[in-house]
Amino acid sequence: MKLRKKVYIAAGTYTISLGTGRKEFHPRKPRPGLEHYIIEAGQGVLAQVSDPRVIDECVVGNFMAARFNRQGNLAALMPTIHPSLEYKPSTRVEGACGSGGLAVMTAMKSILADLSDVVLVIGIEVQNTVKAIYGADVLAGAGHYASHRKNGHAYFFPSFFSDRAGAAFKKYGHDEVRRAMTQWFVNAIEAGRRCPEAQEHHNRVEDLHALGNTPPNPTAFVDNLNVFDCSKVSDGAAGLLVLSEEGLAKAGIAKKDAVEIVGCGTSVANLTELPADPTTLATSRSAVEKAYGMAGVSVKDLAFAEVHDCFSITGILMAEAAGICAQGEGFDFVSDGGTRPDGRLPMNLSGGLIGHGHYTGGTGVRQTVDNWKQLTGKAGDFQLEIPANRPHGLVISMGGNDKTVVVFVAKQA
Amino acid sequence: MDLAQRYTNVGVIGAAGKMGSGIALLLTHEMALRKTSPGAREERFKLTLMDVNDEALDGLKGYLRSQMRRLAEKSTVRLRAHYADRPDLVENGEIIQAYVDDALDLARFTTDLDQLAGCRLVFEAIAENIDLKVKIYKQVKKLAPEAFIFTNTSSIPIRLLDEQAGLGGGLVGFHFYNPPAVQRLLELITSPTTRDDLVADAQQIAKDLKKKVIPASDIAGFIGNGHFIRDGLYGIAEMEKLRGDYGFAGGTYMVNRVCQDWLIRPMGIFQLIDYVGVDVFQCILGVMNQFIEGEELHSDLIDELMKRGVRGGQNPDGSQKDGFFRYEKGQISAVYDLDKGDYQPIAAAWSDRFDKALGGLPDGHFPWRALSRDTSKTAKLEGYFGNLAKAEGLGARLGRDYLKRSKEIGEQLVSSGVAAKAEDVNGVLLNGFFHLYGPINDYA
Structure with a gap:
């Protein structure tokens, strides 16, 4: 299936990812709330258009504000960004940590349906409102409560991915997999340091390998992951515009400052079931194949990939799901530096979820903004040179344990 | 009676005090x-928390509630299994x-010592007063004849x-x-007359409470105060x-500074006395x-300070009371001047003279805080x-002498049989006083 008309992304922005590691973060001091982040990200987008009144519609991606912030009905917070958004259509979408990807996809559908030409998309989560042990309860909503929560781990999601790491240890050898997971962590922190908004931007740890190799502590956490294998708790928001050809003109955005979505794919898998093979991300693979097919590209046409790495093991399995490596080869590929900025296929150049931060429901929008930044030359210290023969960027936004996945392939417009 | 049975009925005397409340928390x-x-x-489990001060018991209740939540949050991985059948x-x-x-349901708060009837383990944390302790133990013996007492x-x-x-022999x-x-160290003091089954239980309880046990002989002051005093x-x-x-x-x-800076200790000796309490x-x-x-x-100086009401110790909120020093937000701000009977603010204009007299710190010096986290x-x-x-100057000389004296004290504790070994x-000193090196070392 092909897109029936061209869809563009532009005017991206994101706030800092606030949480432990950022100098601005003080656990005991009051912090900005949802309202602040929506306005900061929204106004960051509007500052890049000729007139805020060109926005036809809003979509907000968010996972669990109803629990983290006791706030529902986020769609109606959009007019706080600008008075011209009053009485405009606005929709909140949710697909766990894939909410951001779904929000971009929802905006695309509106463009494709000729309902709007310019859609403002915000992805947001503010989750430092509760301690991690209670946050784990909230995030567990991305799994199936009735089937799995009661017998699940205190750290419910980390344990799912700990099980995946455990299965990989068994299948490919502990040391080989562990080495790759640590390298993934090191890459993520180093990349985060290059991005001013990243949660690890202030990270100054000298021996990242030693830190990444910290032995797991199963009595306090999970069996096969240490805390450095995990993305942190983050507050933040990202914003962008999804536009039609006409929308670009209305908003006064030059094509050089926009990217075109040339392929997309969305897949879900049955939430009530555990993965048949924990060493693969089958749903992600399915969505990637749809996006490649629609774009008429293969992995050889990619300059970089921006993938969901809620845990180090996830990032490596994503390289395989994206077809960057054959199954089982992702570990050596990562260990050998294949995903670093100078590697065969650079991944997560602003740090990914581990290095940049993971404001869950907003992350898919943040990833799409980073994809746009890279392809339009706006990535600053983490800018990659985009090869002319490989002009595409890949985004994989995932929700839950490989349950809700949205994939985009884009190139400069 | 095995230890599991003993754990079902426990009492703490002096439970609302500084030490008692911490012991109550660990036992809860x-x-x-x-x-x-x-x-x-x-x-059925019962923990009787007794103190003479009713108001302080209310404070203890609040402390236990907030601290038990903190402990539960840290133990949730394990606790999920405890409630698997719910x-x-x-x-x-x-x-x-x-x-x-x-x-909290297993804790009973009381000002009545009689409520300890039937206890099988009793922890006592009252004032260092021989007559009072003996009087209380005699009552406990009547109320709970089977109880082992931990002082x-x-x-x-x-x-x-x-x-x-x-x-x-029922006291340890x-x-x-x-x-x-918070502190992991526990000095375990037994005497030749202590019952063997009590010693075994005491070892196990220390382990259950996640304490690092160091045995000390039954000689006044034991190891910790034997050195500190x-x-x-x-x-x-x-x-x-x-x-x-x-x-x-x-x-x-000057002496406080030598102790803290030249010896790289967490605090100087007079600040430590204030922390413990001059009293x-x-x-x-x-x-x-x-x-x-x-x-x-x-x-004589300590007696004189006490006479003047300079007592140190902590306020109920944990802040430091005036002693040798006065404190603002936990930091030393003034020093007591016995000659004037008042506190002298410590500002550069005042302390410069003494700092100059001490001289600079030797090369390679690191503050205690930095080194404490250094592998x-x-x-x-x-x-x-x-x-x-090799360093010259008054500070270096005083530091060397202090190091030597601290070592002598440590060696004396071994030679007099208070400690079994260096x-x-x-x-x-490492675990209870957070020193970075023991007093018996090659530096002195």
Whole structure:
């Protein structure tokens, strides 16, 4: 299936990812709330258009504000960004940590349906409102409560991915997999340091390998992951515009400052079931194949990939799901530096979820903004040179344990 | 009676005090884990928390509630298994709340000692007063004849207490460090008459409470105060020597600085006395002086300070009371001047003279805080103390002398049989006082 008309992304922005590691973060001091982040990200987008009144519609991606912030009905917070958004259509979408990807996809559908030409998309989560042990309860909503929560781990999601790491240890050898997971962590922190908004931007740890190799502590956490294998708790928001050809003109955005979505794919898998093979991300693979097919590209046409790495093991399995490596080869590929900025296929150049931060429901929008930044030359210290023969960027936004996945392939417009 | 049975009925005397509340917290957690562990649901658990101060018991209740929540949050991985048979408890938040409720349900708060009737383990954390302790033990013996008694005394020989109260070897010294819920060290004091089954239970309880046990002989002051009190007396004597040239306040400031900076300790000796309490220091001195022969363990200065109401110790909110120093937000802000009977603010204009007299720190110096988290601290300490040995200046000389005296005290504790070996002395100072190196070392 092909897109029936061209869809563009532009005017991206994101706030800092606030949480432990950022100098601005003080656990005991009051912090900005949802309202602040929506306005900061929204106004960051509007500052890049000729007139805020060109926005036809809003979509907000968010996972669990109803629990983290006791706030529902986020769609109606959009007019706080600008008075011209009053009485405009606005929709909140949710697909766990894939909410951001779904929000971009929802905006695309509106463009494709000729309902709007310019859609403002915000992805947001503010989750430092509760301690991690209670946050784990909230995030567990991305799994199936009735089937799995009661017998699940205190750290419910980390344990799912700990099980995946455990299965990989068994299948490919502990040391080989562990080495790759640590390298993934090191890459993520180093990349985060290059991005001013990243949660690890202030990270100054000298021996990242030693830190990444910290032995797991199963009595306090999970069996096969240490805390450095995990993305942190983050507050933040990202914003962008999804536009039609006409929308670009209305908003006064030059094509050089926009990217075109040339392929997309969305897949879900049955939430009530555990993965048949924990060493693969089958749903992600399915969505990637749809996006490649629609774009008429293969992995050889990619300059970089921006993938969901809620845990180090996830990032490596994503390289395989994206077809960057054959199954089982992702570990050596990562260990050998294949995903670093100078590697065969650079991944997560602003740090990914581990290095940049993971404001869950907003992350898919943040990833799409980073994809746009890279392809339009706006990535600053983490800018990659985009090869002319490989002009595409890949985004994989995932929700839950490989349950809700949205994939985009884009190139400069 | 096995220990599992003993754990079902426990009492704490002096439970609302600084030490007692920490001991109460540790026991609440341990007993609640036992109460909620799979298969134990039918057993009845009772923790009687007794103190004479009713208001302080209210404070204890609040402390236990907030601290038990914190402990439950840290133990949730384990606690989920404890509540696996409760289909109504699914989320971490629900399990944590259930555990806090279960824990507080086993605690009884009382001002009536009679409520300890039937206790099988009794922890005592009252003032260092021999007559009072003996009187209480005699009552406990009547109310709970089977009970083993654990005293938190930091100085009084336990055999004496045991014999005077007629406990028949049912008393053991279980000396927690302040604050008990945080400090890992526990000095375990037994005497030749202590019952073997009590010693075994005491070892196991220490392990259950996650404490690092260092055994000490039943000689007044044991290891911790055996070192601290003599170290303090030495500091006072050194200050008296400087007093002529630099005044009382200047001398106090200088000796405290030498101790903290030149010896790289977490705090100087006079700040430490303030932290423990000038009153407690005096009390322990008195006990040790009573039982230790051939050594003058006394300080006219401490007596004089007490007379003037300079007592140190902490306020109920944990903030430091005035002692040798006055504190603002936990930091030293002024020093007591005995000659003027008032506090001298410590500003650069005042302290410059004393800092100059002490001279600069030797090369390779690191502050205690930086080294305490440094994995290569041993090498750094060796380098620094090597330089200190050759350094000139008053501060370096005082530092070397202090190091030497601290070592002598440590060796004396071993030679007099208080500690079985040098490692035990060093272990107490490392774990209980957060020193970076033991007093018995090659640096002195």
